[in-house]
Amino acid sequence: MVKNFLIHPREYARYLSGFPSGLLIPLSALVLTIIGLVALSSATQSFAGSAHYFQRQGLWLVVALIGGFVSASVDWERLRDYTPWIAAISIISLLMVFIPGFGMSINGARRWVNLGFMNLQVSEIAKIGMIFVLSDYLAKNQRNIKSFVRGFVIPCCWIGTVGLLIIKEPDFGTAFLTGVVGCSLLFLAGVRLWYLIPSLLAALCLFSVAVYLDPIRLVRVTSFLDVEGNKSDKSYQLWQGILAFGNGGVHGVGIGNGRQQLSYLPESHTDFIASIIGEEMGVFFTCGIVILFAVIFFTGVHNLRRAPNLFQFSFVTGALLFMVLQATINLGVVTGVLPTKGMSLPFISYGGSNLVLMFVFCGLMLNSFRSWEKAPLERVREI
Numbered sequence: 001m002v003k004n005f006l007i008h009p010r011e012y013a014r015y016l017s018g019f020p021s022g023l024l025i026p027l028s029a030l031v032l033t034i035i036g037l038v039a040l041s042s043a044t045q046s047f048a049g050s051a052h053y054f055q056r057q058g059l060w061l062v063v064a065l066i067g068g069f070v071s072a073s074v075d076w077e078r079l080r081d082y083t084p085w086i087a088a089i090s091i092i093s094l095l096m097v098f099i100p101g102f103g104m105s106i107n108g109a110r111r112w113v114n115l116g117f118m119n120l121q122v123s124e125i126a127k128i129g130m131i132f133v134l135s136d137y138l139a140k141n142q143r144n145i146k147s148f149v150r151g152f153v154i155p156c157c158w159i160g161t162v163g164l165l166i167i168k169e170p171d172f173g174t175a176f177l178t179g180v181v182g183c184s185l186l187f188l189a190g191v192r193l194w195y196l197i198p199s200l201l202a203a204l205c206l207f208s209v210a211v212y213l214d215p216i217r218l219v220r221v222t223s224f225l226d227v228e229g230n231k232s233d234k235s236y237q238l239w240q241g242i243l244a245f246g247n248g249g250v251h252g253v254g255i256g257n258g259r260q261q262l263s264y265l266p267e268s269h270t271d272f273i274a275s276i277i278g279e280e281m282g283v284f285f286t287c288g289i290v291i292l293f294a295v296i297f298f299t300g301v302h303n304l305r306r307a308p309n310l311f312q313f314s315f316v317t318g319a320l321l322f323m324v325l326q327a328t329i330n331l332g333v334v335t336g337v338l339p340t341k342g343m344s345l346p347f348i349s350y351g352g353s354n355l356v357l358m359f360v361f362c363g364l365m366l367n368s369f370r371s372w373e374k375a376p377l378e379r380v381r382e383i
Contacts, residue, residue: 022369024299026068026362028292029347033061033355035277035289036348042256043269043276044350053269053350060352064359071363076132076315083136087158090129093122094165111169121353123166123174128360130162130178131185131318138189139311145190152195155186167210172217173341177329179203181321185314224339240265241275241334245286252282269350271342274334289348290331297324300365306372316368319361 037057044053079086097103097110104112104119112119137155144150159182166175187196211217223234227242244265247253258279268276278286300320307313323346330345332338344351346358 022299022303022366022373025296025365028295028299029359029362032289032292032347035285036273036345037061038255039273039277039280039348040269040350042258042280043273045256057350057352057355060355063352064356067356068359068363071360072367073363074367076364076367077311079132080136080311083133086129087133090126090133090162091165093125093129094162097122097169111171119353121351123169123171123178124353124357126162126166127174127178127322127357130159130182131315131322134158134182134185135311135314135318138185138314139309142189142310146192148195152186152191152199155182155191156199159183159186170214171342172207172211172214173329173343176207176341177322177325177343179207180325181318184321185318188317189310189314220340224336227336237266237272238333238336238340241272242336244272244275244279245283245335248279248282250283252278252280252285255280270344271330271340271349272334273349274331274345277348293324293327293346296320300324303365303369303372307368308372312368312372316365319364323358323361 037054040057041054093113096113102113103110104114111121111123113122134155137158138145141150141154159179163175163179163182166178183196183200187193211221219234224238227235227238244258247259253259258276265272265275274286274289277289297320300316304313304317304320307316326343327346329338329341330343330349333340333343344354346354
């Protein structure tokens with residue numbers, strides 16, 4: 001059965017040779033990953049067993065490359081026949097974190113499933129499932145997209161179900177990101193603004209209430225409003241991250257010579273790894289990271305105009321938004337523009353689940369772009 005979903009190997013070279021623009025995305029991803037490995041080795045140098053983090057991230061990179069290759073080889077259109085199963089897997093994976101013995105609680109959050117040899121952050125699986133199921137539904141109901149029930153209520157129920165389960169973990173940042181991506185896809189598919197705008201305002205109010213009722217999230221917001229006044233307490237991490245950028249200046253202090261990773265900056269290898277890059281490599285490298293994400297975004301937008309149908313357009317757009325918006329939020333947090341959300345920087349922060357997801361998204365986009373460039377392509381069922 002698997003061979004029916006694969007593109008013939010002889011087609012690979014032909015696709016890639018005629019598709020230089022799409023290659024900018026995986027190339028940018030590889031450069032970002034290399035920068036992340038260098039920054040990780042420096043950010044963890046004061047940790048006990050610091051080599052463990054680098055080696056583990058290296059192993060995850062191998063898995064991510066395999067995942068990206070598979071994603072670039074699979075015919076995603078054929079998987080639409082299994083949309084109910086993909087939806088079920090997404091929901092079940094989110095529920096598994098609450099099952100004793102499977103779900104793991106770290107720092108008060110149950111976001112991971114213990115598979116024995118690794119810990120899997122299930123919200124990453126849910127991201128793929130959410131945009132795949134939503135894209136398939138929007139494509140199949142394109143004629144009813146202006147209706148209230150079939151064009152708005154039903155897809156919103158799917159987005160809301162995934163978002164509420166993620167909030168329950170709790171992971172407010174990922175839930176917010178999921179909602180933004182889902183609503184963006186509804187807007188681009190043509191859902192009436194008369195339905196979207198009031199619902200978005202109501203959802204934002206409910207999200208604000210949820211933050212207000214959660215003491216940890218509320219403190220993050222209130223301390224964000226006065227970072228310097230709370231720099232010794234609730235805003236300590238953000239303040240240290242800002243100091244790292246200031247200390248690095250234009251050229252940086254040199255790789256391995258930074259001070260913030262020496263137990264001054266908590267989570268320096270995950271959420272705030274951009275601060276380490278800013279301190280040690282300077283503003284040019286930091287701006288280079290922004291440019292690379294911009295290259296990914298504009299390359300994706302440029303190629304989306306060739307999407308042959310609404311499913312592929314929505315699916316690739318969702319993957320692109322998850323990648324770029326997550327990076328935007330992370331960079332906004334470490335520079336003090338946004339409240340602390342605990343969201344990693346794609347390709348760069350330590351963490352295997354998100355790294356694999358990002359490379360799967362890269363493979364998906366490369367897969368789609370080359371097929372759009374050569375469309376209609378002849379698929380070979382028998383290998």
